[in-house]
Amino acid sequence: MLRLLLISLALLWGPAWALSPETAARIAAGEGDDRVAALQQAVAAGDASLAPFLRALQDGRVRLKGGQAIVVAEGQAVPADTEEPMLNNRMRREIEAALAGLDLLSPDRATRAKALATLRDDADASKLPLFERALASEPDAQLRSQLSALVAGAKLSSTDPGQRRAAATELAASADPATRALLLERMVGETDPGAKAAMQLAIDAIGSRLAWGERAQLLFSGLSLGSVLLLVALGLAITYGLMGVINMAHGELLMVGAYATYCVQQAFRAWAPGAFDYYLWLALPASFIAAALVGAAMERTVIRWLYGRPLETLLATWGISLVLMQAVRSLFGAQNVAVENPGWLSGGWALLPNLTLPYNRLAILAFAALVLVGMALLLGKTRLGLMVRGVTQNRRMAACVGVNTARVDTMAFALGSGIAGLAGCALSQIGNVGPDLGQSYIVDAFMVVVLGGVGQLAGTVYAGLGLGVLSKLLEGWQGAVLAKIALLMLLVLVIQKKPQGLFALKGRVLD
Amino acid sequence: MLRRSALALAAATLLITPAAYAADTIKVGVLHSLSGTMAISETVLKDTVLMAIDEINAKGGLLGKKLEPVVVDPASNWPLFAEKAKQLISQDKVAVVFGCWTSVSRKSVLPVFEQTNSLLFYPVQYEGEELSKNVFYTGAAPNQQAIPAVEYLMSKDGGGAKRFVLLGTDYVYPRTTNKILRAFLKSKGIPEADIMEDYTPFGHSDYQSIIAKIKKFAAEGKKTAVISTINGDSNVPFYKELGNQGLKATDVPVVAFSVGEEELRGVDTKPLQGHLAAWNYFMSIKAPANDAFIKKWSDYAKAKGIAGHKDKPLTNDPMEATYIGINMWAQAVTKAKSTDTDKVIAAMAGQTFTAPSGITSKMDEKNHHLHKSVFIGEVKGDGQFNVVWKTPGPVKAQPWSPYIPENKGKKDEPEKK
Numbered sequence: 001m002l003r004l005l006l007i008s009l010a011l012l013w014g015p016a017w018a019l020s021p022e023t024a025a026r027i028a029a030g031e032g033d034d035r036v037a038a039l040q041q042a043v044a045a046g047d048a049s050l051a052p053f054l055r056a057l058q059d060g061r062v063r064l065k066g067g068q069a070i071v072v073a074e075g076q077a078v079p080a081d082t083e084e085p086m087l088n089n090r091m092r093r094e095i096e097a098a099l100a101g102l103d104l105l106s107p108d109r110a111t112r113a114k115a116l117a118t119l120r121d122d123a124d125a126s127k128l129p130l131f132e133r134a135l136a137s138e139p140d141a142q143l144r145s146q147l148s149a150l151v152a153g154a155k156l157s158s159t160d161p162g163q164r165r166a167a168a169t170e171l172a173a174s175a176d177p178a179t180r181a182l183l184l185e186r187m188v189g190e191t192d193p194g195a196k197a198a199m200q201l202a203i204d205a206i207g208s209r210l211a212w213g214e215r216a217q218l219l220f221s222g223l224s225l226g227s228v229l230l231l232v233a234l235g236l237a238i239t240y241g242l243m244g245v246i247n248m249a250h251g252e253l254l255m256v257g258a259y260a261t262y263c264v265q266q267a268f269r270a271w272a273p274g275a276f277d278y279y280l281w282l283a284l285p286a287s288f289i290a291a292a293l294v295g296a297a298m299e300r301t302v303i304r305w306l307y308g309r310p311l312e313t314l315l316a317t318w319g320i321s322l323v324l325m326q327a328v329r330s331l332f333g334a335q336n337v338a339v340e341n342p343g344w345l346s347g348g349w350a351l352l353p354n355l356t357l358p359y360n361r362l363a364i365l366a367f368a369a370l371v372l373v374g375m376a377l378l379l380g381k382t383r384l385g386l387m388v389r390g391v392t393q394n395r396r397m398a399a400c401v402g403v404n405t406a407r408v409d410t411m412a413f414a415l416g417s418g419i420a421g422l423a424g425c426a427l428s429q430i431g432n433v434g435p436d437l438g439q440s441y442i443v444d445a446f447m448v449v450v451l452g453g454v455g456q457l458a459g460t461v462y463a464g465l466g467l468g469v470l471s472k473l474l475e476g477w478q479g480a481v482l483a484k485i486a487l488l489m490l491l492v493l494v495i496q497k498k499p500q501g502l503f504a505l506k507g508r509v510l511d
Numbered sequence: 512m513l514r515r516s517a518l519a520l521a522a523a524t525l526l527i528t529p530a531a532y533a534a535d536t537i538k539v540g541v542l543h544s545l546s547g548t549m550a551i552s553e554t555v556l557k558d559t560v561l562m563a564i565d566e567i568n569a570k571g572g573l574l575g576k577k578l579e580p581v582v583v584d585p586a587s588n589w590p591l592f593a594e595k596a597k598q599l600i601s602q603d604k605v606a607v608v609f610g611c612w613t614s615v616s617r618k619s620v621l622p623v624f625e626q627t628n629s630l631l632f633y634p635v636q637y638e639g640e641e642l643s644k645n646v647f648y649t650g651a652a653p654n655q656q657a658i659p660a661v662e663y664l665m666s667k668d669g670g671g672a673k674r675f676v677l678l679g680t681d682y683v684y685p686r687t688t689n690k691i692l693r694a695f696l697k698s699k700g701i702p703e704a705d706i707m708e709d710y711t712p713f714g715h716s717d718y719q720s721i722i723a724k725i726k727k728f729a730a731e732g733k734k735t736a737v738i739s740t741i742n743g744d745s746n747v748p749f750y751k752e753l754g755n756q757g758l759k760a761t762d763v764p765v766v767a768f769s770v771g772e773e774e775l776r777g778v779d780t781k782p783l784q785g786h787l788a789a790w791n792y793f794m795s796i797k798a799p800a801n802d803a804f805i806k807k808w809s810d811y812a813k814a815k816g817i818a819g820h821k822d823k824p825l826t827n828d829p830m831e832a833t834y835i836g837i838n839m840w841a842q843a844v845t846k847a848k849s850t851d852t853d854k855v856i857a858a859m860a861g862q863t864f865t866a867p868s869g870i871t872s873k874m875d876e877k878n879h880h881l882h883k884s885v886f887i888g889e890v891k892g893d894g895q896f897n898v899v900w901k902t903p904g905p906v907k908a909q910p911w912s913p914y915i916p917e918n919k920g921k922k923d924e925p926e927k928k
Binding site: 332430440 | 545546547548550551554667668669670681709710711712714715716717719720721723724726727729730731732733744747748751752754755756757760761764776778779782785818819889892897899900
């Protein structure tokens with residue numbers, strides 16, 4: 001009778017009963033061990049108001065005042081003269097795990113899936129009852145299989161060797177690096193030979209599955225680096241490849257594009273902060289136009305007087321590159337400027353448990369392909385492209401049939417520069433934007449064009465992607481420092497054997 | 512017209528300056544890169560020295576004379592550092608030089624200072640293994656930064672790390688620091704197989720394969736932590752890639768020794784919350800001396816229109832070390848009643864100064880290093896650091912790391928010549 005009364009009282013109080021202020025304060029402040037203990041007690045008590053409190057703590061909406069924890073409602077101003085509770089990684093992990101434990105029984109599938117992902121990393125025996133309860137009520141097949149893996153993981157530390165063996169056998173079907181790490185950890189202390197063998201088998205099975213993810217990661221990072229090299233080199237493929245101008249200022253045209261992106265970003269921040277996520281759409285044309293204008297000006301004022309004199313061109317464009325760098329330094333300062341990724345380019349797509357493809361890299365891969373296709377169409381299908389090809393192949397003949405070669409030169413150079421500007425815009429999303437930006441890419445750009453064979457696009461594409469994948473392979477094998485050296489050595493060898501590049505055109509075109 | 516008046520003004524300044532200063536000023540050399548790769552970090556240190564000089568002059572200068580700064584730009588070019596140092600000492604006849612950031616630049620100027628018996632104040636954390644009579648090291652030695660940081664990572668609150676990735680830029684500071692750390696980890700019973708060491712060139716910008724390697728290493732065993740000695744602007748792409756690849760601080764924390772408020776200026780720190788840095792000062796430290804320091808810097812940056820800082824003033828550890836250094840030197844000169852190198856060196860021993868980090872910083876009586884508190888901070892969403900651990904009090908520097916066997920028997924003071 002008394003018990004019934006108590007239960008009904010608890011039921012009556014249940015929803016209204018708030019987390020006691022003492023417990024809240026103990027979770028929010030104090031020694032690490034105490035806080036964790038208080039949190040675990042609160043979880044064990046099954047308090048309904050614990051979850052909102054923990055979420056507020058995670059979002060930084062809890063403040064301390066005179067030993068009391070105050071929750072600030074969302075969107076409200078934080079009261080003055082209060083302290084922010086300290087959260088370190090340990091506390092943050094404990095809170096995440098506690099919330100995930102609570103979310104595991106949530107009616108919403110997405111919430112449960114997220115909770116499962118969080119709990120994957122600490123499957124110890126103490127959570128076993130929780131996992132089993134969740135497994136019993138889980139309707140979704142995919143989540144069920146994840147849950148049963150969790151149960152198996154927790155059973156790995158069971159005292160019964162039979163159970164441990166069975167758990168290891170079940171886990172062999174996993175493809176998750178966390179599971180493998182767990183198995184490795186448990187195997188160290190394993191005494192039962194049968195269980196140990198089962199664990200080793202499971203580790204090997206998971207390892208061979210993970211190897212595919214690693215290979216895919218390697219290939220992707222290679223292609224991603226290749227796409228960056230390709231973008232950087234495409235503009236040069238026109239100015240150097242087709243027109244024969246050794247443009248040492250190519251790197252600075254990249255920089256101009258990147259700074260144009262920065263200016264657009266600042267403009268959006270100042271006048272349209274709401275549309276900040278879309279600034280790139282305006283930054284792309286802006287960087288193209290800015291770099292194309294600089295390129296056109298360079299061609300009109302300096303380069304056109306030096307056609308056919310490669311040495312003088314080299315020196316003059318190098319001088320221009322110094323002028324451009326110093327101009328940027330005077331305008332924007334010597335320090336790097338911050339170009340932020342828009343929200344939709346941050347983060348990545350978790351394709352496999354050990355393979356995440358960052359959105360900015362995917363975007364650059366797609367963008368490089370687009371620019372390449374656009375340039376191929378422009379050169380192959382339009383009147384301008386026809387004239388450019390005509391002039392570069394035989395200037396006098398083109399002039400004879402009425403092509404204004406001087407104008408075509410300017411247009412072609414501006415086009416190459418504009419593409420460099422686009423590349424600069426793309427680079428601003430993955431690297432630093434500073435006055436020295438161009439310097440770090442100029443060698444790579446020439447390397448790709450020379451290796452691919454001067455005078456044609458296809459070679460540039462092969463060389464860019466090939467160098468990207470090769471350099472990532474070498475990096476994985478020997479580290480970044482030696483990979484760079486090895487790559488340059490390889491380039492020297494190739495140029496010695498094939499001075500025209502790997503994919504040189506045959507015939508009189510190159511004369 | 513405008514040009515002529517500007518010319519006239521310049522001429523007037525040229526005429527007046529020597530007349531007004533010449534005889535009764537004390538010249539102070541400033542040797543920081545204002546262009547090239549290191550400009551990003553060193554430029555603010557130049558401004559910090561100038562601010563402190565203004566402050567001292569406003570109080571009436573030293574020994575009845577005003578301080579006069581002589582600023583040169585060694586342009587991140589290591590041999591040029593030595594040349595410029597020579598010029599400061601023999602041509603400009605400066606009494607003291609504040610300068611250098613990278614260890615390689617310090618090594619380059621060291622013979623110059625020793626030959627001419629002049630003074631250098633070096634304000635950046637470094638790898639130790641050096642002790643010169645002519646240098647005062649106001650940054651941290653390894654036992655004031657690196658070792659406590661690793662101890663924290665191994666503690667329960669730090670996540671109890673058992674496996675370590677030592678990641679750095681390929682030059683003397685990271686290589687030496689990692690050598691010390693490797694020996695330290697070994698002494699704590701961490702086997703060789705649980706330590707991964709990797710280096711990238713200066714200015715490296717593609718961290719995809721490094722992050723993939725870290726992920727793989729972390730999946731091969733127990734709790735893993737990364738110790739980063741990556742220097743300069745490579746940190747921006749490194750942290751961007753870290754965030755994008757979803758490597759969270761709760762899984763694999765990264766503790767950095769060369770990343771402060773200034774380096775994170777250009778990074779979206781929301782995905783980086785919880786990653787760590789170890790320093791002897793953070794801008795977020797609550798102390799009256801720090802509030803005063805930040806206010807001084809903000810006002811100065813606004814008045815001088817320093818790029819970046821005039822809108823968003825930031826202070827960091829090397830700035831604090833620079834500030835302590837110049838103030839201690841001023842105290843020592845006042846005590847010695849002279850700017851003579853040997854007298855100032857003698858007067859420097861045991862000098863104290865209320866540091867912005869909230870402690871009373873003391874120059875060791877013998878070993879030319881400061882006693883410093885160590886702080887570990889976690890990156891917050893706004894690019895500031897949240898102090899999660901600190902030493903109970905100031906720690907004495909050990910320039911010769913006890914974890915390197917060859918250091919046994921080396922004296923904790925400069926060799927007498």
